[in-house]
Amino acid sequence: MSIKIALAGNPNSGKTTMFNALTGANQFVGNWPGVTVEKKEGKLKGHKDVGIMDLPGIYSLSPYTLEEVVARNYLINDNPDVILNIVDGSNIERNLYLTTQLIELGIPVVVAVNMMDVVEKSGDTIDFGKLGKELGCEVVPVSALKGNGVKEAAEKAVKTAKRNSGVKILHSFDNRLEEWLSEIEKRIGINVPDEQKRFYAIKLFEGDNKIRNLMNIVPDVSDIVSKAEKELDDDAESIITDARYKYISSIIGGCYKKNKKKKLTASDKIDRVVTNRWLALPIFAVVMLIVYYVSVTTVGAWATDWANDGVFGEGWNLFGIWVPGIPVLLENLLNAIGTADWINSLILEGIVAGVGAVLGFVPQMLVLFIFLAFLEGCGYMARIAFIMDRIFRKFGLSGKSFIPMLIGSGCGVPGIMASRTIENDRDRKMTIMTTTFIPCGAKLPIIALIAGALFGGAWWVAPSAYFVGIAAIVVSGIILKKTKMFSGDPAPFVMELPQYHLPTVTNVLRSMWERGWSFIKKAGTIILLSTIVLWFLQGFGFEDGSFGMVEDLNNSVLAKIGGVIAPIFAPLGWGDWKAAVAAVTGLIAKENVVGTFGVLYGFGEVAEDGAEIWGSLAASYTAIAAYSFLVFNLLCAPCFAAIGAIKREMNSAKWTWFAIGYQTVFAYTAALAIYQIGNLFTGGEFGVWTVTALLIISAFIYLLFRPGKESNTLKVNRKVMRV
CATH class of the missing domain: 3.40.50.300 (P-loop containing nucleotide triphosphate hydrolases)
Incomplete structure (x- = not known):
């Protein structure tokens, strides 16, 4: 049994x-x-x-x-x-x-x-x-x-x-409340088991209509409740709550002895600094700067270089023994078997180049996930939600909205799902629309690729991507809260601040592995399938009057498709078909952006000197255009899985399309402004799109500072409970 x-x-x-x-x-x-x-x-x-x-x-x-x-x-x-x-x-x-x-x-x-x-x-x-x-x-x-x-x-x-021994209910409330509850228990009769009568009686006393529908119990207890509320001059729910705490206090006094000489705890001392009104945000900025610097620029970059140049490259030296990389091993195996050229191309230039380009960034992601797991486990992330509440509340959101964003730093899907804890429907919808602005784990390879290939591994690129997401949320909160459909006071925010403690190595590694394994599984399924499709589309087309494998990528089916949509992104500085296709494939899974570049630029191949061919990517885009590309892919509509989560949480196709449209338009205008203004300051020409960018910036400023039509004075208490 x-x-x-x-x-x-x-x-x-x-x-x-x-x-x-x-x-x-x-x-x-x-x-x-x-x-x-x-x-x-x-x-x-x-x-x-x-x-x-x-x-x-x-x-x-x-x-x-x-x-x-x-x-x-x-x-x-x-x-x-x-x-x-x-x-x-x-x-x-x-x-x-x-x-x-x-x-x-x-x-x-x-x-x-x-x-x-x-x-x-x-x-x-x-x-x-x-x-x-x-x-x-x-x-x-x-x-x-x-x-x-x-x-x-x-x-x-x-x-x-x-x-199978049920609990004997030993606790009791004061005599009057006991009499009222006993009367309700009699009216419940045989509809519920004897051991559950107290629970149902209390719920009916509190006016819990949902409990009535649970087992079709609808006794008329309004006379008892009215009598109780009149006699005690309070509502029924408050009467029960007060009675519970009185009972708890009565038993705690004899069971729990507090240390009267207790000094200020270490957590209290730390919080005096990290939650300080003036120091909290700078400390948070420094913490995230260190996290992304170590994850993307130093330790994570060294590990990723080893993975890209060794495991998915030519090979690496292991204790004096040269170990060939996966592409080399596969190429030798395929040559020995004598497979057809198209099979060699599919495996080496499609699967290995695409999936390998994505998996090569796994070490960086694991380092980032270790940091996030540690910050969550030690209790600091709970403080961040409290700190951000101060900011978000000024812009129409509460700290409750930041909690889904913290969760979304691993994956956008659970982040979106976490929004259900927000009771206010308008705040919940706005949180869903902005949660994926925070870079998730799937976007880290894009950040690392742009930082490494276009900015020479500059330390500031990765942290700036995180704060771009924060800025997008703040700007969106200000703008949307001034509209009729999102106006109103933010939801009250009650949260717990757990005591600081060192998380166990097991819990940190478990959290890292769960997030990392989810990413690896996606690389072995969705990204694998996507790279195979991309390989076919970029390898086949019409050349010399017939359809077949092409030597010039510009004659491929993918190039033709990309050529149609590329002009849309030309004002953003990356109007070639390769970048356009990469951005679109990112809708399937954000990691596909890197996988697409891997297929199109041959990251899976190795140059004669053993270095990855990142130079061809760097030569295709200016630094401003690359940053514009990064911002667009960080802020635009999320992957299909996250869009599905938005649909489930919104429970409305109309709201889902509105969310996708808002995110995409916001990303496009932000990337356009970054490229056009940045290009102007770096010696570019002043033109129609420059004027458009200036108008966009002016519109943003107007929307940020205009008075809301239904503005309310925000006087919502913030309550923090120490645990």
């Missing part, structure tokens, strides 16, 4: 770390049926018959967000055998709010008090035996980050599930 364990807890309580520790590699990720909230399932290590479901991080079982609805519906409808509730021990009082709701469900509960290393370091003490007795369930101390108590918590959960 299999056992189902539901892992539940607040965001930032260490739930994901706990899940990884319990399941190891025995897990898979998918979406909940009918919705796009990510779910993780896995098998408990050492127990083939024990499954673990990692529920979304939630603060309560009240259905305010999609995550809370999904978590509650799973617990009620799927009937897990036991709930393993992860509680942050450093802020136990707030975390126990969810615990009281989980206990009311009547499902066996085991509470794992996490972050005990932080609790012990602060000098606080918790009486777990007494706390368990008060709650009526098992309570286990855990430090998921260090692996302490993880196995014990899992074993307790398994044993509790096998006993």
